[in-house]
Amino acid sequence: MLEKLKEEVFLANLELPKQGLVKYTWGNASAIDRESGLFVIKPSGVDYETMQPSDMVVIDLEGNVVEGTLNPSSDTATHAVLYKHYQEIGGIVHTHSTWATIWAQSGLDLPALGTTHADTFYGAVPCARFLTQEEIDRGYEAETGKVIIETFEERGLDILAIPGVLLHGHGPFTWGKDAKSAVMNSVVLDEVAKMNLFTRELNHFSKELPQRILDKHYLRKHGKNAYYGQK
Amino acid sequence: MLEKLKEEVFLANLELPKQGLVKYTWGNASAIDRESGLFVIKPSGVDYETMQPSDMVVIDLEGNVVEGTLNPSSDTATHAVLYKHYQEIGGIVHTHSTWATIWAQSGLDLPALGTTHADTFYGAVPCARFLTQEEIDRGYEAETGKVIIETFEERGLDILAIPGVLLHGHGPFTWGKDAKSAVMNSVVLDEVAKMNLFTRELNHFSKELPQRILDKHYLRKHGKNAYYGQK
């Protein structure tokens, strides 16, 4: 079942080490079929060199395995919670990519300092809080999804305008309309995290991008008046 | 039309990811044919793996498409303004290369701290100011070109002696006698931006290169007494 989606998810997972975002089996990509309400995710800890599209695992929105002989990614419940809450998300990626993880470890929101950021993220990428002991006991991965939702709701953020989050002490999650765009958003997030760290090191007083430039760059690529790319 | 120039511009665009200066479709290279007053630029947001020389778009100096079925780069108007104002420029490149963009985000001129810089740039590479809301409304890309011209004129800089600029909060533009040399100047600019950032981190009191060394290095490679390379 969902053979085409398995192929897409398989390719998205292979793209992660190719783009330098994951080493070994760290990281996972998934994508959902909204008609059936089922999503496809990579299996846990399987070597990328031998992994096949048919190794992908099919999961329902409660996080149960529907098809597949291998254990799904240990972060599956986080994906399930996000897909269930946000109908507009089609693909999700989790990595420990170097520079985004550095911001996550430092516990800081990633501010918009340049147009590379503004082309993809319409404002700062938030850093979500640590889970409490109670949340960890209740179910670490599902509760991680809930903390992401809490972060976006408390701050009134649009999940598609800011397609990513940093988990304090852990690393980034990104999402998009499909697995491929979620991967691309992970690439942008890591590059922007690198550039912003060194921008602040070079000039401790570097200011955030003026709102007018942020608007211009985000809106020339997104929304009804976008004019970047081909129709 | 301009088939040879399309091939050159195509190859110059492919060189950008190969040199590590762009990810995905970020960045654009162009070159002009001064006889016809037309320039060739890459199309907007087209995947580099499938792009062909015939996908390049031909543009006149007012920024109008003369030939091509694809939308040209969204930064086309910036290229047009620069080609029109500076007859001596034959090729232009825009990237979000990591280290040059870091300097652009920090809003600082890139000072000449070493001979790697002096071999290509005869002094500091200036950082141009943010556009005003009025300028953005009037036409973001064309006005960007005008702000570059303003920066060079206000400071009395020679466009060929300093073949590059940093746009505050955005990234670098470089140029040269053709597309290939504009790419090379982008490579040098990014490398120098990296070295100068860490030079200042290592020694906060690092001084600019003495004028006599700047002169010696720039002039052994450029001008009538140059003796670097083959005749």
Place this chain on the structure above:
Amino acid sequence: MLEKLKEEVFLANLELPKQGLVKYTWGNASAIDRESGLFVIKPSGVDYETMQPSDMVVIDLEGNVVEGTLNPSSDTATHAVLYKHYQEIGGIVHTHSTWATIWAQSGLDLPALGTTHADTFYGAVPCARFLTQEEIDRGYEAETGKVIIETFEERGLDILAIPGVLLHGHGPFTWGKDAKSAVMNSVVLDEVAKMNLFTRELNHFSKELPQRILDKHYLRKHGKNAYYGQK
């Protein structure tokens, strides 16, 4: 003798430059056959491009060459001391990998600042002291092994829960159940060293990972309740 183990050790050594952990012949990997009490290690200073599995040298727990025509790694005595003292270790790797060596040169323990660290190391990776002149005179490499043991014993650390150490002014040693996992631990250690350095640069007040998150991540991958990967 030990042909299969030689092949494993050979491949583990080749993996080191492939993972970017060693240049030229810096670094060495070994693995032990606990039945015979013999271990296999790479020869000293042999070019990785011409090295063969049959060039591996067989050593006993006193550090004597049992088989092989080439000189073993100059660090062989350190490996022997560790294998003799810790029955639970199956493979050992020594490198001068960039970021772990930077922490070693700075003389600081590597604190657990994130879950990438916690997935492999159950707490800070200790930095062992410099050897005294007397220890150097007695036998630099064997005494290095003894200082590693001293470090783990004085601090009451579990050798398998913290499968690595930093030698002050020198670089890292890592170990594991076999050569392959020792290599993997070297990769993790270097990546974590890089991320933690920049985490502290970005936010000088970055705190160590809360104990509850450290526990959760380490224990979902290790021990009887682990649920990461396939059975």
Place this chain on the structure above:
Amino acid sequence: MLEKLKEEVFLANLELPKQGLVKYTWGNASAIDRESGLFVIKPSGVDYETMQPSDMVVIDLEGNVVEGTLNPSSDTATHAVLYKHYQEIGGIVHTHSTWATIWAQSGLDLPALGTTHADTFYGAVPCARFLTQEEIDRGYEAETGKVIIETFEERGLDILAIPGVLLHGHGPFTWGKDAKSAVMNSVVLDEVAKMNLFTRELNHFSKELPQRILDKHYLRKHGKNAYYGQK
């Protein structure tokens, strides 16, 4: 003439971009035949992708071209001065490698902070002063060689024990018994420069390697009691 040496110098030059030490045609390697008193150096500004062993230029100790149709490297006179003064040098390399150049731009000696340094350089790598206007007028490249000699003589340094120098505001020169070992010393110098910069950033109070460890590491690889590598 000197066909074998041309092949060696050709390969040493190709190794520089392969090791990430040079971009485009920046950098040059040479080697000398002490019997004839002639050395071989790469031509100036020739593309590495089309360069052939037969393009190498043969030079005498006064810096005159003895054989070759192409212009030799613009730094040829520096090589000539060093070969003439130091009979024990067989190969010389000059690059603008990123991290060594950063130290050169900051005008600081590179201190010995670890054993990676001590395995190759028996103490700090000195930073030589800027040339005066008078020296530049007299002949920039030959005078650069003289300033290197001055640096080693004033400080009483052994040219083989410290096989490299940083030129203030410029970049490194390294040397060795042949072109291959001079390249290897450039690789070590750049890696050590990178590690030492970040060691000092991580811990501003990082101390130099104790003399006893410096002695041990240098002397287990060099001199009559060396025991590293194969006989």
